[in-house]
Amino acid sequence: MIQELDEGEFYIADGGYKDANRYGITPTGRHDYSNRQKAVISARHETINGRFKFWGCLRNTWRHKPERHRHAFRAVVNIVQMELERGLQAFQIEYDENDT
Numbered sequence: 616m617i618q619e620l621d622e623g624e625f626y627i628a629d630g631g632y633k634d635a636n637r638y639g640i641t642p643t644g645r646h647d648y649s650n651r652q653k654a655v656i657s658a659r660h661e662t663i664n665g666r667f668k669f670w671g672c673l674r675n676t677w678r679h680k681p682e683r684h685r686h687a688f689r690a691v692v693n694i695v696q697m698e699l700e701r702g703l704q705a706f707q708i709e710y711d712e713n714d715t
Contacts, residue, residue: 627657655708662705666695 616626617638628639642653668674670691679682699705 627653629657636691657706659705662694664700667691670694682704 620626620638626639628641630641631656640653642650642657645651672691679687
């Protein structure tokens with residue numbers, strides 16, 4: 616993923632993906648508005664991950680042929696996408712890129 620980042624671009628990750636802030640940052644929601652904004656965005660993303668975990672695709676060990684995992688995960692992603700499109704929305708956030 617880091618090969619796809621532009622100069623000065625970074626990714627937001629939780630504490631498990633720390634890389635000494637070389638490419639990723641871990642917002643805590645403390646200190647300033649920008650950090651709080653990033654923490655809220657991260658929390659919203661985690662609500663979507665929680666929907667994947669409901670189906671077990673990010674929670675359980677895959678015990679079938681590896682080539683089947685792609686199909687199962689894609690099915691779950693499509694179900695979650697349909698839920699979003701049909702009204703089961705994630706919480707909305709206000710984000711102003713100029714405030715970062």
